Amino acid sequence: MGLAAPKNRSKISNDPQNTTWANNTERFGHRILTSQGWTPGSSLGATDAAHKAHYTAASHSHIRVLLKDDNLGLGAKRGSERAENFGLAGFASILGRLNGKEEEVKKEQERQEKIAQRAYVYQKFGMMNFVSGGFLVGDKIEKGVKREIEVKVEVKSEPESSDSEAVEKKSKKRKRSSEDEVKLEEQSGDEPELKRKKKSMNLREEAAKEDAALKSSSKSKKEKKDKKDKKDKKSKSASDTLATDSEPLSDKARRKAEKRARKEEKKLKKALKKAAKEAAKSSPTTEDPSSGSEEEVESTSASSVPTSGTATPSGLTYNPRGMHAVRQRYIRQKKMASMDPQALKEV
Amino acid sequence: MASKRELTSEDGNSSTKRAKMENGNGKQDAGGNPYLAHWNDDSNSKPLRVDPNGTSGWSTLYGGIALTNNRIEANSADALYNFKRHATTSKQASAAEDGPLNPFTGKSLSNRYMGILKKRRDLPVHKQRDEFLKLYQESQILVFVGETGSGKTTQIPQFVLFDDMPHKSAQMVACTQPRRVAAMSVAQRVAEEMDVELGEEVGYSIRFEDKTGPNTMLKYMTDGMLLREAMHDNNLTRYSTIILDEAHERTLATDILMGLLKEVVLRRKDLKLIIMSATLDATKFQKYFHNAPLLAVPGRTHPVEIFYTPAPERDYVEASLRTVLQIHATEDEGDILLFLTGEEEIEDACRKINLEAQDLVREDAAGPLVVYPLYGTLPPAQQQKIFSPAPPPTRPGGRPGRKVIVSTNIAETSLTIDGIVYVVDPGFSKQKVYNPRIRVESLLVSPISKASAQQRAGRAGRTRPGKCFRLYTEQAFKKELIEQTYPEVLRSNLASTVLELKKLGVEDLVHFDLMDPPAPETLMRALEELNYLACLDDEGELTVLGSLASQFPLDPALAVMLITSPEFYCSNEILSLTALLSVPQIFVRPAANRKRADEMKDLFAHPDGDHLTMLNVYHAFKSEEAQANPKQWCHDHFLSYRALQQADNVRMQLKRIMEREELELMSTSFENKKYYENIRRALVAGFFMQVAKREGNGKTYTTVKDEQNVLLHPSTVLGQDSEWVVYNEFVLTTKNYIRTVTSVKAEWLLDIAPNYYDIASFKKGEIRTALQRVATKIQRKEQEKGKR
Numbered sequence A: 001m002g003l004a005a006p007k008n009r010s011k012i013s014n015d016p017q018n019t020t021w022a023n024n025t026e027r028f029g030h031r032i033l034t035s036q037g038w039t040p041g042s043s044l045g046a047t048d049a050a051h052k053a054h055y056t057a058a059s060h061s062h063i064r065v066l067l068k069d070d071n072l073g074l075g076a077k078r079g080s081e082r083a084e085n086f087g088l089a090g091f092a093s094i095l096g097r098l099n100g101k102e103e104e105v106k107k108e109q110e111r112q113e114k115i116a117q118r119a120y121v122y123q124k125f126g127m128m129n130f131v132s133g134g135f136l137v138g139d140k141i142e143k144g145v146k147r148e149i150e151v152k153v154e155v156k157s158e159p160e161s162s163d164s165e166a167v168e169k170k171s172k173k174r175k176r177s178s179e180d181e182v183k184l185e186e187q188s189g190d191e192p193e194l195k196r197k198k199k200s201m202n203l204r205e206e207a208a209k210e211d212a213a214l215k216s217s218s219k220s221k222k223e224k225k226d227k228k229d230k231k232d233k234k235s236k237s238a239s240d241t242l243a244t245d246s247e248p249l250s251d252k253a254r255r256k257a258e259k260r261a262r263k264e265e266k267k268l269k270k271a272l273k274k275a276a277k278e279a280a281k282s283s284p285t286t287e288d289p290s291s292g293s294e295e296e297v298e299s300t301s302a303s304s305v306p307t308s309g310t311a312t313p314s315g316l317t318y319n320p321r322g323m324h325a326v327r328q329r330y331i332r333q334k335k336m337a338s339m340d341p342q343a344l345k346e347v
Numbered sequence B: 001m002a003s004k005r006e007l008t009s010e011d012g013n014s015s016t017k018r019a020k021m022e023n024g025n026g027k028q029d030a031g032g033n034p035y036l037a038h039w040n041d042d043s044n045s046k047p048l049r050v051d052p053n054g055t056s057g058w059s060t061l062y063g064g065i066a067l068t069n070n071r072i073e074a075n076s077a078d079a080l081y082n083f084k085r086h087a088t089t090s091k092q093a094s095a096a097e098d099g100p101l102n103p104f105t106g107k108s109l110s111n112r113y114m115g116i117l118k119k120r121r122d123l124p125v126h127k128q129r130d131e132f133l134k135l136y137q138e139s140q141i142l143v144f145v146g147e148t149g150s151g152k153t154t155q156i157p158q159f160v161l162f163d164d165m166p167h168k169s170a171q172m173v174a175c176t177q178p179r180r181v182a183a184m185s186v187a188q189r190v191a192e193e194m195d196v197e198l199g200e201e202v203g204y205s206i207r208f209e210d211k212t213g214p215n216t217m218l219k220y221m222t223d224g225m226l227l228r229e230a231m232h233d234n235n236l237t238r239y240s241t242i243i244l245d246e247a248h249e250r251t252l253a254t255d256i257l258m259g260l261l262k263e264v265v266l267r268r269k270d271l272k273l274i275i276m277s278a279t280l281d282a283t284k285f286q287k288y289f290h291n292a293p294l295l296a297v298p299g300r301t302h303p304v305e306i307f308y309t310p311a312p313e314r315d316y317v318e319a320s321l322r323t324v325l326q327i328h329a330t331e332d333e334g335d336i337l338l339f340l341t342g343e344e345e346i347e348d349a350c351r352k353i354n355l356e357a358q359d360l361v362r363e364d365a366a367g368p369l370v371v372y373p374l375y376g377t378l379p380p381a382q383q384q385k386i387f388s389p390a391p392p393p394t395r396p397g398g399r400p401g402r403k404v405i406v407s408t409n410i411a412e413t414s415l416t417i418d419g420i421v422y423v424v425d426p427g428f429s430k431q432k433v434y435n436p437r438i439r440v441e442s443l444l445v446s447p448i449s450k451a452s453a454q455q456r457a458g459r460a461g462r463t464r465p466g467k468c469f470r471l472y473t474e475q476a477f478k479k480e481l482i483e484q485t486y487p488e489v490l491r492s493n494l495a496s497t498v499l500e501l502k503k504l505g506v507e508d509l510v511h512f513d514l515m516d517p518p519a520p521e522t523l524m525r526a527l528e529e530l531n532y533l534a535c536l537d538d539e540g541e542l543t544v545l546g547s548l549a550s551q552f553p554l555d556p557a558l559a560v561m562l563i564t565s566p567e568f569y570c571s572n573e574i575l576s577l578t579a580l581l582s583v584p585q586i587f588v589r590p591a592a593n594r595k596r597a598d599e600m601k602d603l604f605a606h607p608d609g610d611h612l613t614m615l616n617v618y619h620a621f622k623s624e625e626a627q628a629n630p631k632q633w634c635h636d637h638f639l640s641y642r643a644l645q646q647a648d649n650v651r652m653q654l655k656r657i658m659e660r661e662e663l664e665l666m667s668t669s670f671e672n673k674k675y676y677e678n679i680r681r682a683l684v685a686g687f688f689m690q691v692a693k694r695e696g697n698g699k700t701y702t703t704v705k706d707e708q709n710v711l712l713h714p715s716t717v718l719g720q721d722s723e724w725v726v727y728n729e730f731v732l733t734t735k736n737y738i739r740t741v742t743s744v745k746a747e748w749l750l751d752i753a754p755n756y757y758d759i760a761s762f763k764k765g766e767i768r769t770a771l772q773r774v775a776t777k778i779q780r781k782e783q784e785k786g787k788r
């Protein structure tokens, strides 16, 4: 997948080395090159070229590549748990229905529709989450933690913060400095929303856990995982519900949704604009781009993760921190749930 | 086993053996030039400038202003008459630009011109016109860097015109572009800026299309075209200044040209050379060109905020579509540029975005949206559409419209599209790779480089502060992307290039001064392929066949096949086949209609293989029945009308070269039993290095000599019972496939390519044994014949 000469990886064929050819010094090509003054091991090009220092390893040996024959995004790994994660939300609702919980499912769906009304677009396509990585000025990226904090504050202090779910989601500039903060907000956050989240959460878990008879998950783990998911929900509930509900909305609901979406959007834009302005103002004062050391960057990007658990509602959860393990276990459970023959029988 | 080199690919590749000045016998001259073949149709009406001294006399002829052309005296002497060549100032030029008469044509200037002129003077390069002129006048070579959109491509050549005044010495200024699209589009734009007709004072020249005329003084052209011209005129004497634009793209042709021009400037002290690049770090260029002076235009005016996804994406195409729609529904006014990897992916994405956008509009969730694709093989008229403004709101006061351009790398630096505020970058592009050991050249989707990512992001900041949405994590940007994209010369099969270099008179290939020399093994392979094809003799010298092959803008194997086809009495058919192999896939197989498409293909199928099947298609396409309504006919038969049309065009061009080189065009009578056999034998004459043998009775094949395990591509019409096959393409996927295959006989291999099939040179194994067996059989037969 990567043009990565130094890594020397090759998947080109069964015998990419073709050493028979490479080691044969009797060949025409070898002979001509040697006769023109080339010595094995040296590179071609003008003798004493002034720009020789700029030569890369590819001037010595051909570039190795990894083959890519899928649509996996950059950095996504094939065969990881993420693929399984995809679509499970929808599966959960089906499971629920088949289990005779129609009432519940229906209610849940209605609720979700309401949430969905916020943003027709998110509803339809799922929301893309982004985190800011700074500003491109010239051909350098300038970034600074300072600015990001300012932005965050700005967004939060928007008067419409009760409605701020969308703002939060949309706000790419938003960066949480710590998980605690998130938790705090959760506790103080609006109750109904929390409950709702729990509900849909429960549904999922039911599918995953209850039917599948998962005995192993210890309580503390579950709690952790719950919390984590809550967090995710908190920051992207609309998108999450989207993933859960793939059925089309009624026209009425749509119209409503779109109306609200527009309203929402205006607010959102205002917030964003303000934030952007703020950010632009503060960006020149941030540190030198080159001094944005690896570590600093890492910390910022890590801190941004809780806001956005998954990049898209369709899955691909990659969590670079300790949460990863927990998450993986959770997913494994889900996987088991859907694969366990017993669970299917019960369905 | 190089994959086909498409005639339609970005590298222009033809030569304009056109000489200068007025003089009657232009017809003959154009007739002699296959690349200008289309001039023949009406060459009587087109006056050609013919250099009475041949093409090499000019370098010594001028130093000051040589008024040699009546046209100039008549038209524009007034505005420029007191201009001293290489001693002008921006003030002088500005005055001339202000009119009222066009300094180059003498006609009065239009209002539109005045409007554009004002905009042009706002471009960043304009502030440095004097500085530029000073350096240009002082130095033979100049490196010029400035971000995309600063005005390099459109303005600098015009700055040069006013100081160099090439028309006064009957020369031209050339400005190369790596891409055909860019050459055409930019020439069009500059013609407008100069208030002249495209093809007159300003023209372009790309492979198979020459839009220049006797008055042309500024010529945009693909770098491949200039290289072709150099093959006929080693000193490029028709040019007074050569501008290598987009040098940072480091295409094969640009790299070779830099190597050549480095030598030419030593021979031609009057030639000026400007290297233009969009990457700000130009030290490498400077070092390479003997510390040439550097002029840098300061940065873009607006910052671009970069966004990353918090986690990797499962499906980058889907994610990009969602991002585009989300931007459309939620972000402020401003156009969107989405980078995808290839034609198919782009067309598909355009369709989907269109559908969804219509829904959005219906739901009134967003304003109107128009989507334009942009890729190299797009017809010019469609390419031009990307510059049309975004649609207006559906109703007064409604939400503003937006345009989305879904593009390959072309939009990265080659074309500047104003109004782009949002860039969506999934982080991939199609890149060529070449492995000299197994001789596979392939276009693969690969991660871009950091430099590319920054260029892409930069597209968003042209008109106002913008946003770039990267569909990968910051982590991935840092860890997965290499710093710079490798230049093409390190990623290509160099057989064609070596042939060109030989033709250009470069003897010492080992020490040819390239900015990045290729891996030694790559050069060896190229030499060996050319030697087996008998284009180079055993001392490495160009043969007659090699020289002839270099006349064709084709891969050497294809060229050799074409040149030797008269020996097999089927040059007409091989000509068609060569054209068909040089264009994009002719069979269309839409996902929704696979079965029907396959049934249609079966109508043309020839049991002996895909090459013959393609030929059947072409013959059917040329039939009266199909030509009655070719578009419909293609549609009905699941064939690409565009590709077949292109093949037709390429065939015509190649035919002209064959006629010029006196290669006989002939066919075996269709009734003759050997009709198809002859074609298959002719195939072997070019592609004997792309042969595979079936392993036992299984499905796997092994390539001859390189011993790679391959499978027949599922698209083949060939059954599983062919022991030996030639193939056109080695397709790299997780399984290795050979595509476009035709069955051949081992006897032919031994007979037609005895050097390559010298049994003693084979490794012990199944292939050697099989060949040995056949050889013995032939011997025995011959002995029997002798006895009788």
Ligand SMILES: Nc1ncnc2c1ncn2[C@@H]1O[C@H](COP(=O)(O)OP(=O)(O)O)[C@@H](O)[C@H]1O
Residues within 6 Å of the ligand: B123, B146, B147, B148, B149, B150, B151, B152, B153, B154, B155, B185, B186, B189, B387, B413, B414, B415, B416, B418
């Ligand atoms: N085809 C075109 N139509 C309209 N404007 C154009 C076109 N091509 C270029 N321009 C204008 O000219 C400016 C300079 O473009 P260009 O010379 O291509 O810049 P550079 O080569 O430095 O990237 C662009 O920013 C744009 O405003």
Ligand SMILES: [Mg+2]
Residues within 6 Å of the ligand: B148, B149, B152, B153, B154, B245, B246, B413, B414, B415
């Ligand atoms: Mg340009």
